[in-house]
Amino acid sequence: MTTELAPAPGPERPAGAMPPGRFPGRLAYRLAVPPVSGVLSPRLLGVCAVLAAGTFAVFWVGISVGDISLPLPDVLRALAGAGDPGTRLIVHELRLPRAVAGLLVGIAFGVSGALLQTMTLNPLASPDMMGITQGAGTAVVASIVLGWDFGPGTQFMGLLGALTAAVLVYVLAWKRGTTGYRIVLVGVGVAWICTSATDYLMAHGRQFEAQAALGWLVGNLNGRTWQQIGPLALTLAVLLPAALLLGRQMRTLQLGDDVARGLGTRVQTVRIAVLVCAVGLVAFGTATAGPVAFVALAAPQIAQRLAGTAFPPPVASGLAGAFVVLVSDLAARKLTPGTELPVGIVTGALGAPVLLWLLVRANRAGSGG
Template sequence: MKNESVGFIMAGRRQRHRRWIIVTSFLAVLSCVLCCAMLLLGNTIYSVNDVIRALSGEQIQGVSFAVNTIRLPRMLAGIFAGFAFGIAGDIFQTMLRNPLANPNVIGITTGSSAAAVFCIVILHASGAAVSIASVIAGLATVTLIYILSRGKTFSIGRLILIGIGIQAMLNAVVSYLLLVGAEQDIPAALRWLSGSLNGSQMHELPALIISVMILAPLVILLGKHLSILELGEQSATSLGANTDRTRILLILSSVCMISLATSTTGPIAFVSFLAGPIAKRLVGTSFSNVIPAGLVGANLVLAADLIGQFAFTVRFPVGIITGIIGAPYLIYLLIRMNQKGEL
């Protein structure tokens, strides 16, 4: 009887692992397909052969400039920013055990946005200065929210409410900066605030790409501890997890990635909010959700950008499309949580 139970459990685990591998592989393949579409499609549709020749360094009139200068940076910004948003959102939602506890809702991306808008509108800076300011502001925002939410005991609900309040305050700061800024800087700031891949340039991407390539593996390695942290502080400690060190490493890594992604593409709405729940529905809850969430985030950004470019007579920034998708889900989630008494 005991052997039958063990065999049944192991068979279920193998089935869940197989599902995780199949879904994750599908998401990775879908990302590759969307990347190819980003390179092939535009005002002019190029053949696969022409795109490959242009990427290999061959100079083809019209094709080389369009592919290497416009489409490739746009595609790289989309996939790396989407991956960073997806991972960071899933980390916060899982670690704080609440789907509302993501960087968009609790104000972390707004802190990075306020710093970036200040650099663009007031300091007339760009590139590295915006990236550094965004990371510092993101870390300062999450530190402030954590300090204010501690009280006598740490409360996730209090953290979310304080985060929403901080977000409202920082949105007011952004509005003020737009009012006092030079007129010629306002259009660029507004395009950036909507979340857009337009105008992405290769020299702006190294910081984002390097941070994702270094920090994402670290987060993936720590991903096995996320399920332990979900059990609560006492249970995680009793199982031998160093909760403080794990939480600090996860928060620092996530904030750095999402701040650099925000400084590159702007605050693309709801990607960090949607990626984790979608990935969890697809792969289940038995294995780490970090990689699937990152891939879902990348796919959301790439697909939304393609929809914004070609589905309408007017071209829309990617953030508007993700906002249209995410806002109804947020309303649905709030209604469901209210019905369950979780609000």
């Protein structure tokens, strides 16, 4: 007579948890409502925490520093509605809108760059390189030259211009479907067309409007108002969750279109959805602060290198974008005493070496042509 011994029961797993050991070094999760599952990397969580802490610190420094330096306790009292009336005016009407605009614009550009780079499998893909930013810029410059004030009208024009450029890129890149490589190449051509149109509008506009458009085209956070920030905040509230929900489908695109279709991914539908999210973020970010150069290109690559992931993580990319914009704006205010540089000049100076590094890296890997 033999007796079979049953294995001792292991510790009970909480509802929704995935089997241990299936994802070593990762934290797996499954949510019932909405039906979402995935794997979190402790390193990625740590990177997001560090970037969030750094962004938070620079945000408060940006509110405190200026022509008149304000101690942090005075800033906190002003935010609570107490303290000196002059301090409240400086904080509520000047520095806080500028800091919030920099935060939201950086998040929008960082996430949009991550979406496009993941969709195209190309680290050089960004709204700056694909004509989307230029399309929004051309439309906004047209509205400025026509004499419109900054506000909902210019933001709507920015969205219209970005959508037009994106549709043009997608249609011209279509050949029994699209590929990331064709989208990038066509996007570069559309970017040059939009840049030429912007130059024409600047040359034929009246001097006052042309000067206003020129200051905006560099990328500027100075003088931002709550009215300009509101539409961008609403856009982020809608499109950020959509971008996160698209993450799993985007990862299957890295396996190639045929494999992705075999796994049940609707390749062209996913690409269109990603493009719509990226365009919306870029359009309202550009309409708020102008085409702040290189943030959408550099922030996803910074986040990817820090997190050690195979693709730019959207949340970390957004935080990296916010950090880059806020640090650049702080530097723009302090680099030249008595004069404030537009934030786009500083981000351009920081982003150009990143672009050169990516080009050299792509050539060494045999993918740069």
